[in-house]
Amino acid sequence: MDGNGRWAKARGLPRAAGHKAGAEAARKVLRAAGEAGVECLTLYAFSSENWRRPQTEINDLMGLLRLYIGSELNTLHREGIRLKILGDHKAFKPDVARMIDEAVARTAANRRMTLAVALNYGARAELVKATQDLARRAAAGEVAAEAIDEAMVDAALDTADLPPLDLMIRTSGEHRLSNFLLWQAAYAELLFVDTYWPDFDGDALRAALDAFAGRERRYGGL
Structure with a gap:
């Protein structure tokens, strides 16, 4: 986003004001995704590199996160949406981390749709952590090093219980992945649009889904 x-x-x-408008855009896109039957929507809300931003902006983002959880949690739960967090949200202030934990716990049994939010997330860090976990298991004799395969790496990632990534959209005219879901994006369709995120709405998502539906995915085959 x-x-x-x-x-x-x-x-x-x-x-x-831009971040506030972005939160409203997220609300619209989530609603449109649910109406379109999307199984899982993942939003990159705060990267591990965002800590380099001015403290005032970080404080604004944390305040907006508090406000969003407080105002939207009941709606998410009522509509059967499960909240999933990617990344290390424990690095946030204790009250924010606690709100996130409570929201995840409250919606854990919901099955209509999953909203995955990447908070303090970086794909390289995710891959390093997964590699370390597998290395510890191999050192402990729980698994043979030569037995480690793609499925085991998948299971060690933050996205282990999410469906495969089909479509990745990046707004604002940037044409790079910026350390987001690097492993998961191996066979995903990529869509780069010029629209700034606050202007990306339900119609924009539906147009993206239509574009995705028109693509042929061969996964290396003919």
Whole structure:
């Protein structure tokens, strides 16, 4: 979800206003995804590199996260949406981490759809952690090193209980993955759009899904 800051700058608004508009866009896209029958929607909300941003902006983002959880949790639960977190949200302030844990626990049994939110997430760090876990298991004799395969790596990732990634969308005209779901994106369709995230709405998602439906996926075959 890229372009909040540039969206705000283009309107002479503070970056915080862009993040607030981005949260509203997330609400619209989640609703449209549910209506379209999407099984899992993953949103990259805060990367492990975002800690380099000014503290005031980080504080604004944390405040927005508190507000979003507080205002949307009942709706998520009522609509049967399970909340899943990718990354290490324990690095956030204790009250934020606690709110996240409570939201995950409350929605754990929901099955209509999964909303996965990447918080303090980086794909390289995820892969390092998975590799370390498998190395520890091999050293302990729980698994033979030569027996480690793709399925075991999949099971060690944050996304272990999520369906395979089909479509990755990046907004705002950037044409790179920026350390997001690098392993999972191996056979995903990639879609880069010029729209800033706050302007990406239900219609934009439906257009993206239509574009995805028109692609032929061969996975190396003919």
